[in-house]
Amino acid sequence: MAKETGRKLVAQNKKARHDYAIIDTYEAGLVLTGTEVKSLRQGRASLVDGFVQLDGNEAWLHNVHVPEYSQGTWTNHSARRKRKLLLHRAEIDKLESKSGESGLAIVPLALYFKDGRAKIEIALARGKKEYDKRQTLREKQDRRETDRAVSAVRRKQQHG
Template sequence: MKTPGIKVVATNRRAHFEYFLLEKLEAGIALEGTEIKSIRAGQISLAEAYVRVDGREAWLMDAHIAPYNPASRFNHDPRRPRRLLLHKREILSLWNAVRQKGVTVIPVQVYLKDGRAKVEIAIAKGKKLYDKRAAIAERDVERELRREERERQRY
């Protein structure tokens, strides 16, 4: 996302490899003071994170926001659940999607937009092993084509 006023802080690089991303949404995150300071410093990991949706609320689970060193004893729990700020109709659409078999909601990236932390979440369907192999083969073919193109331009 290359838009002025937006600074990408963390991305979930495995999301595109592990899942087919069906629909994306932007959500705010309810944070404590030390958490936003750590996020601004880039100290967040989405590696094992997922979104849990019940009928009324959506929660960001297992996202690791590192403790903010200057806060010492007033720090936050790095893996605590964080409430996502979404409209009621967006939560209901996520809830309806999650009830289907094989569909989940995952965080794709965290970014700062006008000084506020936002998370891009996606409704996703898990890829099978043969889908992942096809993606790897496609990526290798594209890499080989780019390499050949560079060789041709060299001479």
């Protein structure tokens, strides 16, 4: 079998980018069973309710849904089990010191394969208030309208 290269996205957590202001991101490896890897290779996972909890010197991923592998037998995994994250000691210490602050959480942003290995992008994030979410949406719409107007003017200049 040829060695895999590049990055293949399995799942993204768009809700996290909407609900949280991202402060810092980290890439972590995952400790998985064989059936979990097979299920992920089929592109099946959900990060929506996921969060990371630091327990001593270890980081654990909770509430991430990886469905059971369809061809799996008695060796199949449970869909929402907690999974250990592989991070450097310095990264865990940094996350531990920062996550103690009020209002900060560690959330998963993306799950992907990088050079054949399952990786997860996690972020230290601060929860947004409702008005922050509305303001972000308004800014996005304004930017879109401006881009649309600029492209219309350019189109007119080219054809006119």
